[in-house]
Amino acid sequence: MTADQLLRAARAQGLRLAVAESCTGGLLAGALTAPAGASLVFERGFVTYSNEAKQDLLGVQAATLAAHGAVSEEVAAEMAGGALARSRADLALSITGIAGPGSSDHKPEGRVCFGLAARDGTRTETVEFGPLGRDAVRAASVQHALALLVQAVERAP
Template structure:
């Protein structure tokens, strides 16, 4: 279902989480649950994946993850502060001790000069509570490509989070 490299990354995340005794959660916007989908494609993933939040709208980000309305208003959904709040909200509203969040502009529309198509913000939280933020500008490479590249980055961040 997923490309081989994504499948291999998902396997690595599940194996490392199991080894570390860590439950994980995802908070996804532009990927629409693809990261959770990649993880649940792995047999035995229920022992390591607690839940996935698909929070495509601002209302969902606020209601399901507790992202403050003023943060969304000040910075917009596609921003570092919102990505951080999404990752922390996934921890607070689950049984997980590690999470990853993704929020971006997959395209083809919806971009602006400040937030062009292909801009994606990620955040990951590990069991130690440290939050890591990453910004990627994939460019206007097509909606599917932006989403798949985002899954790759998110899985790599989650692997780092559960491995530390």
Template sequence: MTRFPDEIGELAARVIYEFSAGGLMVVTAESCTGGLIAGALTEIAGSSAVVDRGFVTYSNEAKQEMIGVKAETLAAHGAVSKETALEMAAGALAKSRADLSVAVTGIAGPGGGTAEKPVGLVHLAACRKDGRSQHLEMRFGEIGRDEVRVATIRVALDLLLELAQAE
């Protein structure tokens, strides 16, 4: 069993409970978190009724091949961008049976950052089958690789809950 901070476990349990009650399924598309969002969700009993699948698309090739991110998007905006996160979320949703998706792409560090895209920059996106989507840009700073990833999981779970409740 993976040990997530209590707050992550509580948020994941809330997602599983609320999605199960609403008959909703979720799909994840993860880069910088490497499947940890899906992992947090599947730690919760009853998650099989809610979690359809998860895509770990760490490389640009995986983003393109698995969930249909366009090469032009990656060339124009880079892997860590609003545009890529939104295409990841839309692509994961299209390649699943889920009602909602969440996607994350970022720079967890400790290296890999630039002045324009520093360590701690994460783009998150969520989509619904009805076409609504949401994007967040987070700048967590150089708080450490694990801390960036945990903070990203927290925001992703909150984003799923928020979009699920949107009417």
């Protein structure tokens, strides 16, 4: 499903979307706002590349960052929950990962964590895209995020 189809499906269900991005640097928000009429569904996006931005804008706890690192399901959950709480959206998706080049803190290049928050809870997952190169990891992350949002919209009551 394309971003345009996702937006139409969300609009048909009366759902609004928000995103919180780190390693993708706004690429997901860009994909979601490219189709005409996106403003009817896309509520807002947060680009929180630094740990400080994650804390200031999304309420990610310093203790969570210290215990698990920025690339973790725990941080992805707090990012998604923060985006949901700080918006008028019904669904919020977060992305945090290591696009490369290189690995960091015992975490391999291509590891990306996703969070999906709705009013009934938050779920997370980690995808190991591998060392595909920075641009490919970021593009794969956006595609995976779109698929997660499609699933969430399809599950919505």
